[in-house]
Amino acid sequence: MTRETFEPVAQLKTISLEALKGRSADEVSKLLTAAKEDGVFYLNIADDVQLKSVTNDINWLSHSLFNMDETEKLKFDVDKLGPYKLNGYKPVGRNVGGIKGQRDGFESYAISSDHPAPPVIAQSQHHLDEFRSICLDLAQVVFETLSIACHLPDENSFQSCHSTSPLNLVRLLRYPGAMGNQTFSIPQTAHTDMGSLTFLFTNSPGLQIQRAGSSEWLHVLPKTGHPIVNLGDAMKILSNSELQSVLHRVVSVPGGRAEDRYSFAYLMRPEPSTLMAPLPGLGDTDGKSYHVPGLGHADEKSYNGEPVRTCEEWVTMKFRALRG
Numbered sequence: 001m002t003r004e005t006f007e008p009v010a011q012l013k014t015i016s017l018e019a020l021k022g023r024s025a026d027e028v029s030k031l032l033t034a035a036k037e038d039g040v041f042y043l044n045i046a047d048d049v050q051l052k053s054v055t056n057d058i059n060w061l062s063h064s065l066f067n068m069d070e071t072e073k074l075k076f077d078v079d080k081l082g083p084y085k086l087n088g089y090k091p092v093g094r095n096v097g098g099i100k101g102q103r104d105g106f107e108s109y110a111i112s113s114d115h116p117a118p119p120v121i122a123q124s125q126h127h128l129d130e131f132r133s134i135c136l137d138l139a140q141v142v143f144e145t146l147s148i149a150c151h152l153p154d155e156n157s158f159q160s161c162h163s164t165s166p167l168n169l170v171r172l173l174r175y176p177g178a179m180g181n182q183t184f185s186i187p188q189t190a191h192t193d194m195g196s197l198t199f200l201f202t203n204s205p206g207l208q209i210q211r212a213g214s215s216e217w218l219h220v221l222p223k224t225g226h227p228i229v230n231l232g233d234a235m236k237i238l239s240n241s242e243l244q245s246v247l248h249r250v251v252s253v254p255g256g257r258a259e260d261r262y263s264f265a266y267l268m269r270p271e272p273s274t275l276m277a278p279l280p281g282l283g284d285t286d287g288k289s290y291h292v293p294g295l296g297h298a299d300e301k302s303y304n305g306e307p308v309r310t311c312e313e314w315v316t317m318k319f320r321a322l323r324g
């Protein structure tokens with residue numbers, strides 16, 4: 001496989017976690033630019049020994065889990081384990097694919113709360129807890145830095161609406177290589193993530209992004225010790241579109257890969273009761289009044305012509321549209 005197969009390459013900013021923690025003015029401004037212009041960046045955590053070890057553990061879990069028999073995996077069907085799709089297995093082909101008429105080409109397993117799960121997940125519980133806790137710490141640094149850069153007061157900052165939301169999840173993914181090897185295919189269709197921040201870990205190329213206003217797809221190549229951090233729709237809405245959510249997809253390049261592609265991510269979402277509208281200080285709702293049956297307290301406001309929903313209601317609505 002040649003590197004040329006994965007051209008053109010996205011030149012993303014690399015943000016140093018250490019420099020963010022030290023509140024380096026240059027790094028704060030670099031992060032803000034990346035969040036405004038790209039909605040995605042590499043986070044340099046290369047020196048973090050604990051994270052290196054836990055990513056190995058999660059990789060092991062992922063291989064063990066996906067190597068189980070399909071019938072075993074389907075006993076934990078994500079669509080049968082709760083409305084928010086926070087736990088369980090999605091087989092290849094359940095979603096639409098990236099090419100018209102084709103289905104998706106990846107299997108995934110969502111893990112959030114205590115739920116019936118294969119024994120291998122129970123065995124990895126302490127690794128999962130460690131992984132979540134590290135990602136929450138990383139997210140806190142990113143939220144605090146972006147809040148400072150956007151001049152947000154503590155009480156209405158990005159971190160104020162994120163703690164350990166029950167809507168957060170770990171997602172393990174496997175893209176079977178044999179399926180993608182014959183022709184160009186798009187196993188994961190173009191989408192923006194619905195939540196706030198996604199910390200994506202992978203050793204394999206295949207991820208592409210498209211910048212706003214461009215039709216060109218750019219490859220995001222994996223970088224050891226650097227999770228890829230995406231901003232999702234929630235950050236765009238909370239920031240009144242000051243910050244971008246990035247459009248991305250996963251492709252298979254002909255002849256580029258015979259082996260399976262693995263990735264895993266920690267997906268962060270706001271707390272369930274957070275209103276999906278700009279944070280005070282970054283914008284305003286339309287001031288129109290809506291009555292939306294069943295939406296309780298959110299019926300007074302609208303944003304961009306849509307009723308303002310809580311994050312919980314909004315996640316449910318997004319999933320209905322995705323599977324639809």
Ligand SMILES: O=C(O)CCC(=O)C(=O)O
Nearest residue numbers: 171173193202207250263
């Ligand atoms: O597998 C990847 O690299 C991307 C996964 C992704 O975009 C997602 O699960 O939302």
Ligand SMILES: [Fe+2]
Nearest residue numbers: 191192193248
């Ligand atoms: Fe995504």
